[in-house]
Amino acid sequence: xxxNIMLADDHRLFxxxxxxxLGTDPALRVTHIATNGQELLDLFPVRLPDMxxxxxxxxxxxxxxxxxxxxxxxxxxxxxxxxGYNDAHLITEAMQAGARGYLLKDCNAEDLFHTIHLVNSxxxxxPFRPHLPVKNFETDNAFLQQFNLTRREKEILQLISxxxxxxxxxxxxxxxxxxxxxxxxxxxxKLQLKTPAALMKFILTHPCHxxxxxxxxxxxxx
Amino acid sequence: xxxxxxxxxxxxxxxxLIGMWSIITVLIFMLYKIESYKKKEFILLNxxxxxxxxxxxxxxxxxxxxxxxxxxxxxxxxxxxxxxLQSLSYSSVxxxxxxxxxxxxxxQTSQNVRRATHNLIPPHFETTPFTSILQxxxxxxxxxxxxxxxxxxxxxxxxxxxxxxxLIYRIVMExxxxxxxxxxxxxxxxxxxxxxxxxxxxVEDNGIGLPAAVQQGxxxxxxxSRVRLLDGKIHIDSGRCGTTFIIxxxxxxxxxC
Numbered sequence: 249x250x251x252n253i254m255l256a257d258d259h260r261l262f263x264x265x266x267x268x269x270l271g272t273d274p275a276l277r278v279t280h281i282a283t284n285g286q287e288l289l290d291l292f293p294v295r296l297p298d299m300x301x302x303x304x305x306x307x308x309x310x311x312x313x314x315x316x317x318x319x320x321x322x323x324x325x326x327x328x329x330x331x332g333y334n335d336a337h338l339i340t341e342a343m344q345a346g347a348r349g350y351l352l353k354d355c356n357a358e359d360l361f362h363t364i365h366l367v368n369s370x371x372x373x374x375p376f377r378p379h380l381p382v383k384n385f386e387t388d389n390a391f392l393q394q395f396n397l398t399r400r401e402k403e404i405l406q407l408i409s410x411x412x413x414x415x416x417x418x419x420x421x422x423x424x425x426x427x428x429x430x431x432x433x434x435x436x437x438k439l440q441l442k443t444p445a446a447l448m449k450f451i452l453t454h455p456c457h458x459x460x461x462x463x464x465x466x467x468x469x470x
Numbered sequence: 471x472x473x474x475x476x477x478x479x480x481x482x483x484x485x486x487l488i489g490m491w492s493i494i495t496v497l498i499f500m501l502y503k504i505e506s507y508k509k510k511e512f513i514l515l516n517x518x519x520x521x522x523x524x525x526x527x528x529x530x531x532x533x534x535x536x537x538x539x540x541x542x543x544x545x546x547x548x549x550x551x552x553x554x555l556q557s558l559s560y561s562s563v564x565x566x567x568x569x570x571x572x573x574x575x576x577x578q579t580s581q582n583v584r585r586a587t588h589n590l591i592p593p594h595f596e597t598t599p600f601t602s603i604l605q606x607x608x609x610x611x612x613x614x615x616x617x618x619x620x621x622x623x624x625x626x627x628x629x630x631x632x633x634x635x636x637l638i639y640r641i642v643m644e645x646x647x648x649x650x651x652x653x654x655x656x657x658x659x660x661x662x663x664x665x666x667x668x669x670x671x672x673v674e675d676n677g678i679g680l681p682a683a684v685q686q687g688x689x690x691x692x693x694x695s696r697v698r699l700l701d702g703k704i705h706i707d708s709g710r711c712g713t714t715f716i717i718x719x720x721x722x723x724x725x726x727c
Binding site for chain 2: 340421430
């Protein structure tokens with residue numbers, strides 16, 4: 249039994265091309281071509297496909313909406329999004345909308361067949377996008393990571409721990425007092441402290457104080 | 471009361487008095503003029519700001535339209551050309567080689583189109599959470615260049631309209647582009663910190679600092695006018711160890727309540 253596939257894209261030439269390409273594989277059969285999401289869904293009661301390839305940008309109903317509807321009403325139909333966009337946020341949105349795969353419109357024929365067979369066998373296939381972790385300040389330093397402090401904020405924290413005034417810190421780092429005050433406020437917010445006294449207490453009692461101090465000694469020695 | 475004793479016609483005696491009165495009149499008149507000029511200046515400035523606001527709106531609308539056209543027409547056609555090229559069968563190896571090089575050309579062109587579209591406006595800007603857009607932007611920056619960008623955003627809440635978000639996005643973009651182009655930095659940190667009453671955008675780099683003219687407010691026009699549109703405040707702190715931008719954008723009442 250060949251895999252029954254429906255296509256949805258408002259660009260005729262593209263769907264024709266893809267149908268011709270898929271026609272070269274005897275295991276695949278393109279049964280219908282729709283020009284938007286609504287037209288595709290209207291075809292479903294007549295004959296339920298095994299798989300659909302849909303574009304994101306379409307008139308009347310776009311691919312992501314159609315994908316969500318298919319996920320909710322026809323969970324057996326596997327959806328692959330074929331889009332011209334390669335933005336991380338759209339790929340994520342496609343995943344959340346229930347798509348099993350995401351292909352770029354300018355993919356190779358091999359990628360296309362590979363993805364279709366992978367999805368047909370029950371797996372998923374999404375392009376690799378390096379997601380920046382939200383907390384990416386010096387991942388080796390657990391202390392910074394724990395509180396999302398930036399390197400600059402750590403530097404200022406060190407200077408505060410040496411009882412420097414804002415003016416002294418500003419001079420030391422070649423920054424204005426306003427910048428230092430803003431950094432100070434942000435540090436307090438990130439550490440969830442309310443008063444300067446609480447900050448001092450945090451610096452003195454926190455086990456990581458020794459880490460900061462040790463780092464500072466190293467700087468002094470070097 | 472000696473000044474009643476002046477005889478009529480004794481004008482010379484009254485001269486100092488007349489002189490004093492005329493000086494006072496002129497002064498009052500000048501003060502009045504200054505006030506009215508100030509008012510006019512204020513009105514004109516406001517009109518300039520309105521004009522700028524209008525200009526930015528038009529610019530964004532145009533960008534959106536061009537991006538949509540680029541993607542829908544040129545991008546889609548290129549994809550169609552590619553698909554069809556691939557589905558053709560070739561009679562000789564020579565033909566196939568030519569088709570392969572054509573495919574490469576199409577690929578390059580569609581990549582260029584995609585980049586251009588994205589630079590105009592990220593796709594589906596209105597319907598995507600703002601933090602994902604920023605995340606996406608910084609991950610693309612990170613894979614591109616020599617500058618290590620650190621990005622941090624605390625719990626962002628939907629307190630801005632999508633128009634305001636676009637302004638904020640443009641500010642962040644402009645500042646990061648300036649760092650890439652001019653700062654000669656090796657590292658930069660961008661933080662979007664959400665506070666209950668305002669949003670703080672903090673952009674720091676360890677580059678060569680801004681030229682003196684820029685620090686005095688020349689240049690950075692598009693950033694300044696966008697900050698003004700958001701009723702925000704900008705603080706620039708630049709020296710030989712790098713530049714720090716601190717921008718505060720107040721949360722507008724209609725969205726906060």
